[in-house]
Amino acid sequence: MSPGHGAAPPGHGAAPPGPVRTVVVELLSPVAAPVGRIVAVRERVEASLPFRWDLATPDQLGSMLAGTAEPNLWFVDDLVECAGRTLARSGNGDLLFVGRSLDSMFDLLSGALAGVSTEQRLARLPFSFARRPIEAGGQRWRLPALTAGQRAAARRVLTELGVTPQALARRNRPVVFVDVVWEGSTFTELFNLLDEWVIEAREPWDVVRRKLRFVGVTRRLKTSPKTWRWQQHAGWARRLPARAVVNVSLDRTVWSYLGDHQTKLTRSFRPDRWHLPDDGPNxxxxxxxxxxxxxxxxxxxxxxxxxxxxxxxxxxxxxxxxPWLRSLARQLNGPA
Structure with missing residues (x-):
């Protein structure tokens, strides 16, 4: 890692995490003092990341695979094509796979980049922003805002991955958030979370904005001038440089399998679970x-x-x- 790069997300070159990772955050919350003044106290909040096996060293899996059937990787050709294009459109950034939908792409690339000389790192950011809507009046519904504790827990998880306003402002290469996209709501929530944090930290937005990229994996459809593109309806995307928000299409059947039907190895990490202790592997x-x-x-x-x-x-x-992509392609084409 070059000086000034900032903390890079842990990836295929990092030591495997322990079976359960619990991070503790402190947030300031107002309480009434005995004399009637409002003072700030520190409240400890724990965030336990969902357990996931370290697949880079499968010998640690013990008997978990005993008796399982030979996997049918019917989707692998489409996944490989999409993963390669995702790498190419990443701007040589560190890839953070948001949620669980693209765990298979993370696994595939973790294997492919093992032993390859590249600055790029891979990591999982298991956030889901799904939560129960609340009534907004007039038979309308809206999602409730994240609580102070939830925002603090999210920031702590991002800090563990080296994604803070301070680190972003000092990185040489971007952080790239990757997820399947329908309307872009997860990316919108994530951007707003970071935007609020950057403002509070008083880091220069014009510098930070150049270190953020978003790659949306979309369902492959017939293109036309009338094709609906999610990023054209996301106002925040216009605050980033051109080409900082890009798409990679994926066969619609594979997209649906990964996003809607595939059995995942971890529980969904929704905001209401960000403070719950992890219940270990299933x-x-x-x-x-x-x-x-x-x-x-x-x-x-x-x-x-x-x-x-x-x-x-x-x-x-x-x-x-x-040059960075030519070097990567040359190594991938070489002997394993």
């Missing part, structure tokens, strides 16, 4: 089979076939003219 048969699929994806990413597939997807991208 050992049911369905989860064990999903674990076998995830391990197989890591292995496919490490294979010459998987790496060459990524290089082929990268080859069609304009960013191949940039």
């Amino acid at each position: 050992r049911e048969d369905e989860t064990r089979q999903a674990l076998a699929e995830a391990v197989a994806l890591v292995g496919y990413g490490r294979s010459p076939l998987g790496r060459r597939g990524l290089a082929k997807a990268i080859a069609g991208e304009p960013a191949l003219a940039e």
